[in-house]
Amino acid sequence: MTAITQHTPDALLAAYASGSLSPVFSLVVATHISMCETCRAAYESHQAIGGALLDATDAIALSDSVKSDIFAKLDMAPEAALPRDLPKPAAANGIYPGPLMEALKNKPPRWRSLGLGMKQAIISADAHGSVRLLHIPPGQAVPDHGHNGMELTLVLQGSFSDETGRFGPGDIEVADEDLDHTPVADAGDPCICLAATDAPLRFNEFMPRLFQPIFRI
16 A cells, blocks of 8 residues: 555544544544554544543542442453453455444445446435445546535545545545535546545536435435
């Protein structure tokens, strides 16, 4: 893999470490951390800071019933205190890192055509946002669009270029309401990305807007 040059912003790493980042963005950040030593170290630093803050927090008195429940669990034999059949962390599979394979339930992506050779595999989509895999053939452009919220795009294979620069494997692009762009997959391998949004995209051409509800983008 080439060197990663586009990293997860520190504010998103802090939100992920604190558990306050939305699930769709958390999947992208977790996948990026699994690929990027720099962001993994920064994430671990945020966790350490959070632990230090908890240690410095004033203790809160517990009720007798809560204390009894805690001590009862501590008195259990180790095998009785743990849930049975703990799932094993998902392993990476080719270009798909462990956190993504876990979200895919260790199954291959279920690709659906978007036309013009492009495909997508929706991992989750609801009123709070969506996260999906995108497969874009070399030289193919994603229709020109803006954003009604934030979009995180993590490259897993190949690369793409837009008005802000070039993004290769492991690179992450953060787009917001101020960015209108036309990402184009570079020559070479098809560009496969993991993309998450918290609001529908704002397409600037009629045909993409027409099919937007069908493709749930």
